Amino acid sequence: MLIDFIASVGRQGIEKFQTIGRATLLLYGALVSKPQPKKMFPLLMKQLYSVGVLSIAIIMVSGLFIGMVLSLQGYIVLVDFGAETSLGQMVALSLLRELGPVVTALLFAGRAGSALTAEIGLMKATEQLSSMEMMAVDPLRRVIAPRFWAGVISMPLLAMMFSAVGIWGGQLVGVDWKGIDYGSFWSVMQASVELGEDIGNSFIKSVVFAITITWIAVFNGYDAVPTSEGISRATTRTVVNASLAVLGLDFVLTALMFGN
Amino acid sequence: MESSETLVSIKNVSFSRGDRKIFDDVSLDVPRGKVTAIMGPSGIGKTTLLRLIGGQIDPDYGEIWFDQVNVPQLKRAQLYQIRKRMSMLFQSGALFTDMTVFDNVAFPLREHTDLPEDLLDTLVLLKLEAVGLRGAANLMPNELSGGMARRAALARAIALDPDLMMYDEPFVGQDPITMGVLVKLISSLNQALGITSVIVSHDVPEVMSIADKVYLLSGGKVIGSGTPDELRANTDERVRQFLDGDADGPVPFQYPAQALDQDLFAKKTSK
Numbered sequence: 001m002l003i004d005f006i007a008s009v010g011r012q013g014i015e016k017f018q019t020i021g022r023a024t025l026l027l028y029g030a031l032v033s034k035p036q037p038k039k040m041f042p043l044l045m046k047q048l049y050s051v052g053v054l055s056i057a058i059i060m061v062s063g064l065f066i067g068m069v070l071s072l073q074g075y076i077v078l079v080d081f082g083a084e085t086s087l088g089q090m091v092a093l094s095l096l097r098e099l100g101p102v103v104t105a106l107l108f109a110g111r112a113g114s115a116l117t118a119e120i121g122l123m124k125a126t127e128q129l130s131s132m133e134m135m136a137v138d139p140l141r142r143v144i145a146p147r148f149w150a151g152v153i154s155m156p157l158l159a160m161m162f163s164a165v166g167i168w169g170g171q172l173v174g175v176d177w178k179g180i181d182y183g184s185f186w187s188v189m190q191a192s193v194e195l196g197e198d199i200g201n202s203f204i205k206s207v208v209f210a211i212t213i214t215w216i217a218v219f220n221g222y223d224a225v226p227t228s229e230g231i232s233r234a235t236t237r238t239v240v241n242a243s244l245a246v247l248g249l250d251f252v253l254t255a256l257m258f259g260n
Numbered sequence: 261m262e263s264s265e266t267l268v269s270i271k272n273v274s275f276s277r278g279d280r281k282i283f284d285d286v287s288l289d290v291p292r293g294k295v296t297a298i299m300g301p302s303g304i305g306k307t308t309l310l311r312l313i314g315g316q317i318d319p320d321y322g323e324i325w326f327d328q329v330n331v332p333q334l335k336r337a338q339l340y341q342i343r344k345r346m347s348m349l350f351q352s353g354a355l356f357t358d359m360t361v362f363d364n365v366a367f368p369l370r371e372h373t374d375l376p377e378d379l380l381d382t383l384v385l386l387k388l389e390a391v392g393l394r395g396a397a398n399l400m401p402n403e404l405s406g407g408m409a410r411r412a413a414l415a416r417a418i419a420l421d422p423d424l425m426m427y428d429e430p431f432v433g434q435d436p437i438t439m440g441v442l443v444k445l446i447s448s449l450n451q452a453l454g455i456t457s458v459i460v461s462h463d464v465p466e467v468m469s470i471a472d473k474v475y476l477l478s479g480g481k482v483i484g485s486g487t488p489d490e491l492r493a494n495t496d497e498r499v500r501q502f503l504d505g506d507a508d509g510p511v512p513f514q515y516p517a518q519a520l521d522q523d524l525f526a527k528k529t530s531k
C-alpha cells in the first residue's frame with residue numbers, strides 16, 4: 001500500500017521533471033540557432049498580428065472597465081476621509097504595479113495562449129509539423145520561434161495599453177463623473193508614480209509573464225496528444241497552468257520588488 | 261555494385277514502441293528508379309517504416325542506408341540535408357491550412373532555394389499542372405476535396421525534385437476515379453522524373469498494378485517479397501490470406517485475448 005503510494009508519487013514526480021526537460025529542450029531548439037532575419041521577419045509580423053493586434057480590443061475594453069471600477073470603489077472609500085484627491089495616485093499605482101500586468105496576463109493566456117496551443121496542436125494532429133520536418137524545415141524554428149517572440153514582444157505592450165486605458169477610465173469616473181478636481185487628480189498621480197519603481201517594475205513583471213505564458217502555450221501545443229481530446233486537454237492545461245503560474249510569480253515578483 | 265542500384269537499404273532493423281515489437285529483424289531493399297511497395301495489414305507499422313527512413317525516429321537495432329549514408333547515425337544538420345532529397349506524401353496530405361495551394365507548393369522552394377519570384381511562379385505552376393491542379397492554385401486547402409488535397413500535397417512533395425518519394429497510404433479513402441488518377445500520377449512521376457518510389461499501402465489491386473517490387477510485412481517480419489507476379493504465385497498461406505482477403509487464417513480474426521469462457525465467467529466465479 002504505502003510502497004505503491006510512494007511509487008506513484010515518484011512516478012508523477014519523474015514525469016513532471018521530464019515534462020520540464022522537454023519544454024526546456026523545445027525552447028532551446030526554437031531560440032538557439034543562427035538567426036535568419038530575412039525569413040523570420042514576415043513570420044514574426046504575421047504572428048504579432050494574430051497574437052498581439054487581435055488581442056488589443058479585449059485588453060482595451062477590460063482595462064477601461066477595471067480602471068472605472070477601481071476609481072469608483074476608491075472614490076467611495078476615500079471621500080469619507082476627504083482624501084479623494086489621492087484617487088489618481090491610487091488608480092495609477094494599482095494599475096501599474098498589479099492589475100495592469102496581472103489582468104493582462106490572465107486575459108492574454110485565455111485569448112492568445114489558448115489559440116496558440118490549439119493551433120500548434122492541430123498542426124501536429126494533421127501531420128503538418130511532421131511534413132515540415134520531412135521537407136527539411138525545422139518546425140521549432142519555423143512555427144514555434146515566431147510565435148514565442150510574438151508573445152514576448154506583444155504582451156508587455158498590451159499591459160502598458162491596459163494601464164493607460166485604465167487610468168483614463170479612472171479619470172472618467174473620478175473627474176468627469178464624481179467631480180474631483182482635474183488638476184489635483186493628475187498632479188498627485190504625477191508626484192507619486194516613479195519611472196523605475198512603478199513603470200519599470202510593471203514592465204519587468206509583464207515581460208516575465210509574457211515569457212511564462214507563451215512558453216507554456218507553445219509547449220502544450222507541441223507536446224499535445226494529436227487527437228481532438230488531446231488538443232482540448234492541452235488547451236485547458238495552457239490556460240490553467242499559465243494563469244496559476246502568473247499569479248504565483250506575481251507574488252514572488254511583488255515580494256522582491258516592493259517587499260522591503 | 262549493389263549501392264548504385266539500391267537507393268534505400270534497410271538492414272536487420274528492429275523497432276519497438278513500448279512493449280510492443282513493431283519490427284523484428286526486418287531487411288529490405290528499395291531499387292533505384294523503381295516503384296517498391298510495402299504492403300501489410302493495418303497497424304503493423306508501415307508508416308513507422310517510412311518515418312524510420314526519413315529519420316524522424318530511430319530504430320532500436322539495425323541500419324538504414326540511404327544512398328550510402330546510414331540515416332540513424334546522421335547529425336541533425338546532415339539529416340536535414342538528406343531530407344531535401346527525400347519527400348513524403350502523408351496520408352492526410354498535411355497541407356498547411358493557412359496558405360493557398362500555390363504557397364503550399366512554393367513552400368519548400370522558398371525555404372531551400374533563392375529563386376527569383378517569377379521563376380518560382382513558373383516552377384510551381386508546372387508542378388501543379390503535372391497533378392492537374394493549375395486552376396486551383398489560389399484555393400485554400402479547406403476548399404479542396406480529399407482527392408484534390410492529396411494531389412496538391414503530391415505537387416508540393418515533388419517540388420524539390422526528390423530522389424526518393426514515399427507515399428503513405430495514398431489510396432485510402434479515395435473514390436475509384438481519384439484512385440485511378442493517383443495510380444497514373446505515381447507511375448508517370450516515377451517514369452518521367454526517374455523518382456524512386458516507396459508506396460506503403462494495403463490496397464492490393466492498385467499497388468500490384470504499379471509496383472515493380474512488393475514486400476509483404478506481417479507480425480514485424482517480411483513474409484513475402486518479389487515482383488507482383490511472383491507474389492501472386494506465392495503459396496505461403498499468410499501471403500495468400502492477405503492477397504485474397506480471407507477473414508480468418510494465420511493472421512487471426514481475434515485480437516489476442518484470454519479464452520472466451522474465462523473472460524465471461526471468471527469474474528463471476530471469483531466473487
